[in-house]
Amino acid sequence: MVALSQRRLELLMQADRAILSELSMTTVLRQIASSARDLVDARYAAVGVVGTDGEPAELVHVGTPDDAVRRNGGLAADHGLLGVPITVRDAVHANLYLSEPAGGGGFTAEDRAVLDALGVTAGFAIQNSWLYEDSQRRQHWAEAVAQVSSALLDPSPGDDPVALIADTVLALTRADVVSVVVPASEPGTFRVQLARGVRASEIEGMTYPALRSVAALALATGKGVRMGSQEVEEGFVIHLRSIVDVGAVLGLPLHGSEGSRGALVVVRRHGRPAFDLSDLVLSESFAAQAALAMELAQARADQQQLVVLQDRERIARDLHDHVIQRLYALGLTLEGLAGSSDPVTAPRLVSVVDDLDVTVRQIRNLIFRLQASETVRTLRSAVLEVTDEATPGLGFDPDVSFEGPVDTLADEALVGDVEAVCREALSNVVRHARASSVSVRVTAFGAALTVVVSDDGIGLDRLSRRSGLHNLERRALQRQGSCRLSRRPAGGTVLRWSIPLT
Structure with missing residues (x-):
């Protein structure tokens, strides 16, 4: 020594x-x-x-x-x-x-x-x-899980849970790129839903084959995958390779209790240190907990939506059972008084009864809006959607009414035709009529369905009529119906589109 x-x-x-x-x-x-x-x-x-x-x-x-x-x-x-x-x-x-x-x-x-x-x-x-x-790294990952879970369960307006997860993984793994990969519409392919890091805008939205990809391996096994530069070169599909010089890769499945939400592909460029075992274990655990947090957040949002829908249903029921019935009773009373009143008072009472009828129709439309399903498209919902879209251009709310069993007409092609008629008619009013009021009336009586759009504007010239209403005439003729444009005696235009119900 x-x-x-x-x-x-x-x-x-x-x-x-x-x-x-x-x-x-x-x-x-x-x-x-x-x-x-x-x-x-x-x-x-x-x-x-x-x-x-x-x-x-x-x-x-x-x-x-x-x-x-x-x-x-x-x-x-x-x-x-x-x-x-x-x-x-x-x-x-x-x-x-x-x-x-x-x-x-x-x-x-x-x-x-x-x-x-x-x-x-x-x-x-x-x-x-x-x-x-x-120990510091584990503490940071634990804090990240708590922060992400809190943000997902109590989101702020505009928050994107997927982006939050990707940003967190990018920072804590000290990676160069993180991409969120989901199955594409075409079988056997993946699509990059979101990317963060180097050249993220070029990576986002790209599609690639799922075969022999890191994401497919992670999703198939339900476990995280770690690869160094040598393994990356041995035939695995790394979708970022055409954009980024890939060195080391992590594949992290976003598996929850109700299935997969995709996978995270985490990349460090060539020349940087490879991901170690701790990187894999901690990021895999974070991805699993984040996926569960996303499921809980979705379940909570669904529950809140259910509460809103139940409340809307209650309001609609109360309007129908109480408000409309009282208005009907009031209308009948006024009609009786009009019949026994003097010639001066009777017309005024009849006018009030007409106003009550309009109010009842408006309340019925409101009830329908409250009860309407976001997943079921009906003729009434299509017409109301078009009138809502036209309101900003008109500068006022159109008067919309329905008569007859229109809610039983749920044929998709028929709904599409009626929607086109209302959209074209209201569009012409916005562009040409300079109207101060518009009414849309849809009636289903007997064996006919009729749509009448009336305005108090200056009317349409001949060229506008031919160019704007040709498609509506063709739709009516295909159903053996008719489409007619006329002038109102008091000024304005009336479009009447009618077809037989077979």
């Missing part, structure tokens, strides 16, 4: 204290390299960390410019290079590399002894740094 000089021992103790005082991995490695270089007066020193999977994870060097190290494949070229393994409990955690002493000659036995002693301290320092950074 080589005895160290007093000066070397003092320098070694100072180096040990400096190394053990740090917790950041990069700082620890730089301190180890700097201390080793000073102890043996070397021109160059580097520390290469071995990852948990046995692959090189990080390299820190002192004494040589960065570009020179890159040109020589990670270590400075030097014929006098000395390598010293840094071990803890017989496991190699890193390797220390030094060039020959600045003063020339080779390394002495004392140099090797002091470096071996430094390596013991360095091993414990690297292990402590790993443990510290791992």
Whole structure:
């Protein structure tokens, strides 16, 4: 055993204290390299960390410019290079590399002894740094799960849960790109629903075959997938490869209790450290919990929607059972009074009864809107949707009424024709009529369906009539019906579109 000089021992103790005082991995490695270089007066020193999977994870060097190290494949070229393994409990955690002493000659036995002693301290320092950074990383992932779950369960207007998950994974894995992949409409293909990171706008929306893809493997197994650059080159489909120089990849399934919501494909570019086992375990756990949080958020939103629909149903029922019935009773009373009133009062009472009829029709439309299903499209809902769309252009609400069993007419083609008639007629009123009022009346009596759109504007010229109403005439003729445009005696236009119901 080589005895160290007093000066070397003092320098070694100072180096040990400096190394053990740090917790950041990069700082620890730089301190180890700097201390080793000073102890043996070397021109160059580097520390290469071995990852948990046995692959090189990080390299820190002192004494040589960065570009020179890159040109020589990670270590400075030097014929006098000395390598010293840094071990803890017989496991190699890193390797220390030094060039020959600045003063020339080779390394002495004392140099090797002091470096071996430094390596013991360095091993414990690297292990402590790993443990510290791992605990910090786990804490960050745990905080991210809590934040994402909270945001999903109590979202702000405009929040995108998928984007929130992708942004979180991008930051915590220190990745270059994260893409959210979902099955495309075409069987056997995937589509990038959302992308974050480098050239995300070019990646978003792209489609690619699912066969031999990382996303397909993750979804098929229900587990996270980790690949290094060598595995990426062995035939797996990485959809980003045409845009990004792919080095390392993680595939994370978004599996919940009710099935899959797609997969996350996380990429680091070539030349960056590979994802380690901790990256895979923590991000996989986060993706699973995020998928469950998305399911809970959807279930909560569905429950809230159900409460709204139940409340709307109650309001509609109350309007029908109480308000409309009272208006009917009031109308009947007024009609009776009109029959026994003097010639001056009777017309006024009849006018009030007519106004009550209009009010009842409007309430019936309101009841329908409250009860209408968002998934079932009916003739009434199509007409009301068109009139709602026309309101901003008109500057007022059209008067809409329905008579007869129009709600029983649910034929998709017929609904489409009536919708087209109302849209074209109202569009012409907006563009040409300069009207202050418009009425849309849809009636289903006997064996005929009739749509009448009437306005008090200036009317349509002949050219507008032919160019704008030709399609409506054709639709009517195809159903053995008719379409007629006429002028109102008091000014304005009346469109009457009628077809037989067979």
